[in-house]
Amino acid sequence: MRPTAALVRSTVLELVILTAHVLMYPTGMAQERRPVRLPVPRGEALAAEPLPPQESVGPAAGRPPVLLLHGFIDNRSVFVLLRRSLRRHGWPLVWSLNYSPLTCDLRTAAGLLGRHVEEVCARTGHERVDMVGHSLGGLIARYYVQRLGGHARVRTLVTLGTPHGGTRVAPLASAHPLVRQMRPDSEVIRELAEPAPHCATQFIGFWSDLDQIMVPVETARIDHPDLRVRNVRVSGVGHLALPVHAAVAAGIRQALTTEEAQAGAAGAVSVA
Numbered sequence: 001m002r003p004t005a006a007l008v009r010s011t012v013l014e015l016v017i018l019t020a021h022v023l024m025y026p027t028g029m030a031q032e033r034r035p036v037r038l039p040v041p042r043g044e045a046l047a048a049e050p051l052p053p054q055e056s057v058g059p060a061a062g063r064p065p066v067l068l069l070h071g072f073i074d075n076r077s078v079f080v081l082l083r084r085s086l087r088r089h090g091w092p093l094v095w096s097l098n099y100s101p102l103t104c105d106l107r108t109a110a111g112l113l114g115r116h117v118e119e120v121c122a123r124t125g126h127e128r129v130d131m132v133g134h135s136l137g138g139l140i141a142r143y144y145v146q147r148l149g150g151h152a153r154v155r156t157l158v159t160l161g162t163p164h165g166g167t168r169v170a171p172l173a174s175a176h177p178l179v180r181q182m183r184p185d186s187e188v189i190r191e192l193a194e195p196a197p198h199c200a201t202q203f204i205g206f207w208s209d210l211d212q213i214m215v216p217v218e219t220a221r222i223d224h225p226d227l228r229v230r231n232v233r234v235s236g237v238g239h240l241a242l243p244v245h246a247a248v249a250a251g252i253r254q255a256l257t258t259e260e261a262q263a264g265a266a267g268a269v270s271v272a
Contacts, residue, residue: 006236010210014238026077037045042236062259064126064155065093066205066256069083071161073101077245078134085249091256093124099140102178106136109145113224117144117153128155130256134243136178138162142203146227147191151201158204160242161211165189165219170262171214174247185217196226204255205231213239230255 066086068079076096086094094113099109117129131154133141137157145157146149166184174180181188207220214220221231232255237245 006249007210010238010241011235014240017240017244020080028226057065063091063093063256065120065124065129066091067113067117067120067129067131068094068096069131069137069141070096070098071134071137072176072182074137079132081244081246082132082252085246086253086256089253091253093126095120106140106143106178106181109140110148110150113146114142114146114150114153117150121153128153130154130156130158131199132158132160132243132252132256133162134148134160135162135239136182139164139182139192142192142222143188145201146196151199154201156202156204156256158206158252159220159222160248160252161213161214161220162205162208162217163189163240164192164205164222167213167219168215181224193224196224199227201224201228203227205228205229206234206248206251207231208234208237208239208242210235210237211239211242 002171017048068076068083070078076098079096083094083096097113098168099112103109120129121127131140131141131145138157139162141150141154141157142159142162143163145154163182166186166189167182170186174183180186183189197200203222205220205222207217209217211220212215232251234242234248234251237248
């Protein structure tokens with residue numbers, strides 16, 4: 001079957017983004033100092049940008065801090081454009097986190113994410129944060145929110161191309177434990193399907209109809225009867241474009257506004 005014009009355009013865009021990201025990747029490898037020093041198991045640390053002095057003395061006007069969490073074998077450099085977009089449009093407290101490439105258990109990464117959230121709240125004076133997770137990063141953030149009590153700290157979780165139902169792509173990559181945990185039959189996916197009646201976090205799931213990493217593409221939708229969910233379909237871009245495309249960034253900004261605005265927001269983003 002011949003590929004559609006939209007798929008061809010998306011594939012070309014993915015290749016361009018991949019090339020640019022390979023060049024940018026070294027800039028995001030450095031393990032930046034944590035806002036507050038706490039003992040962390042060796043090889044499992046989350047790293048983040050240091051808090052500027054003016055951001056460590058109390059809550060900024062209105063909007064909570066935003067934490068960005070990257071996907072598998074990636075780093076914080078993937079969020080350069082999104083972070084810039086958020087700060088330009090009125091989010092002063094934005095940090096990109098790295099989880100260690102040595103991490104072999106999603107649950108461990110989720111627990112360490114929780115430690116970092118506590119540090120950010122302590123330093124900024126905010127009681128809650130917002131999160132944006134791309135791919136595996138969204139699954140780590142959801143596990144923290146849904147299974148480790150993170151709903152008390154996370155107001156809104158936005159996921160971008162996250163395998164909420166598990167993905168069947170690249171079976172040979174299952175040699176890595178984190179990839180196995182992203183399979184539809186994994187224990188982690190089963191845990192996330194369990195009841196979560198007290199989860200107060202608002203979930204926004206961006207999923208793309210041309211995402212070739214999510215198999216099937218609908219697996220990036222959040223489907224859980226106990227969660228407050230709005231799924232947003234993205235047309236015209238692939239997996240790598242989700243955290244860098246301007247139209248998606250606009251949708252994320254909309255998702256991170258007040259819950260009243262979220263209720264009236266559109267349920268689709270088109271970048272064609």
